[in-house]
Amino acid sequence: MIALIIIVVLIALLLISCICIVPQGSAWVIELLGKYQDTWKAGMHLKVPILYRVAKKVSLKEQVADFEPQPVITSDNVTMMVDSVVFFEIFDAKLFTYGVERPIAAIENLSATTLRNIIGSMTLDQTLTSRDEINGQITSILDDATDKWGIKVNRVEVKNIDPPHSIVEAMEKEMKAEREKRAVILNAEGEKQSAITKAEGEKEAAILRADAVKEQRIREAEGEAEAIKRVQQAKAEAIRYINEANPSEKYLALRSYDAAEKMADGQSTKIIVPSDIANLAGTLKAVKEVVDNK
Numbered sequence: 001m002i003a004l005i006i007i008v009v010l011i012a013l014l015l016i017s018c019i020c021i022v023p024q025g026s027a028w029v030i031e032l033l034g035k036y037q038d039t040w041k042a043g044m045h046l047k048v049p050i051l052y053r054v055a056k057k058v059s060l061k062e063q064v065a066d067f068e069p070q071p072v073i074t075s076d077n078v079t080m081m082v083d084s085v086v087f088f089e090i091f092d093a094k095l096f097t098y099g100v101e102r103p104i105a106a107i108e109n110l111s112a113t114t115l116r117n118i119i120g121s122m123t124l125d126q127t128l129t130s131r132d133e134i135n136g137q138i139t140s141i142l143d144d145a146t147d148k149w150g151i152k153v154n155r156v157e158v159k160n161i162d163p164p165h166s167i168v169e170a171m172e173k174e175m176k177a178e179r180e181k182r183a184v185i186l187n188a189e190g191e192k193q194s195a196i197t198k199a200e201g202e203k204e205a206a207i208l209r210a211d212a213v214k215e216q217r218i219r220e221a222e223g224e225a226e227a228i229k230r231v232q233q234a235k236a237e238a239i240r241y242i243n244e245a246n247p248s249e250k251y252l253a254l255r256s257y258d259a260a261e262k263m264a265d266g267q268s269t270k271i272i273v274p275s276d277i278a279n280l281a282g283t284l285k286a287v288k289e290v291v292d293n294k
Contacts, residue, residue: 027093058093095150
C-alpha cells in the first residue's frame with residue numbers, strides 16, 4: 001500500500017514537471033533528443049519527459065547593450081574613444097539560438113568594426129558634428145547584418161566621443177578665440193550703429209534748425225513787405241485825401257515851408273530859397289496838378 005502511494009506521488013510529480021508555463025514577452029526553444037523541435041510562445045505547454053528539453057529561454061523584449069569605449073582613428077589621424085549603446089530585440093528565437101555563438105559579443109564586435117569604418121572616413125570636426133549621421137549609418141549596417149541571427153537592431157546611439165586631451169585644449173583655445181572675435185565684431189558693430197545714429201540725429205537737427213531759420217526769415221520778409229505795403233497805402237491814402245480836399249496855394253506853401261524846415265534839420269544842411277516865394281508856391285501847385293492828372 002505504501003509503495004502504491006509512493007508510485008502515485010512520483011507519477012503526480014512527473015506530470016507536474018511536464019507542465020511548462022512560458023511568461024509573457026518570452027519564447028522557449030524546445031529540442032527533441034538534441035534536435036530543434038519547436039518554439040513555445042507565452043502560455044502553458046506540456047513537455048514530454050526525457051525526450052523534450054528546453055534548449056534556451058529567450059526574452060522578446062527590447063534590450064540595451066552598453067559596450068565599452070572603443071579606440072577609433074579619424075581620417076586626419078586623431079585617435080579618440082567612442083562609447084556606443086545598441087538597442088535591439090529578438091524577433092526569431094530559433095535563429096537567435098542557433099544562428100551565432102554569443103550573439104551579444106557578436107553585436108559588440110560588429111558595432112566596433114562598423115564604428116571604425118564610418119568614423120575612419122571622417123575628420124575630427126565631421127565626427128563631432130555628425131552624430132545623427134553616424135547613428136543612422138551604424139544602425140542600418142547592424143540591422144542588415146543581424147537579421148540572420150534573429151535580431152532586430154532598432155537604433156544605435158553614440159554616447160560619448162572623447163578626443164585626446166591635447167585636442168580638447170586646442171579646441172577650447174579655438175572656441176575662446178572665436179568667442180573673443182565675435183565679441184569684438186559685435187562691439188564694433190555697436191559702435192558703428194551708434195555713430196550712424198548720432199550722425200543721423202545731428203543731420204536731422206541741422207535740417208530742423210535750417211528750416212526754422214528759413215521760416216523765420218520768410219516771416220520777417222513777409223512782415224517787412226506787409227509793413228512797407230501798409231506805409232505806402234497810408235501815404236497813397238493821404239495823398240488821395242489831400243487831392244480830394246483841393247488844397248489852396250497857401251496851404252501848399254505852408255507845407256513847403258514844413259518840408260524845408262525838415263530838410264534843414266542838420267548842421268551841414270544848406271537850403272536855397274527862391275527870391276520869389278510865390279514862384280515856389282506856383283511850382284508846388286504845378287506838382288499838385290501833375291499828381292492829380294496821374
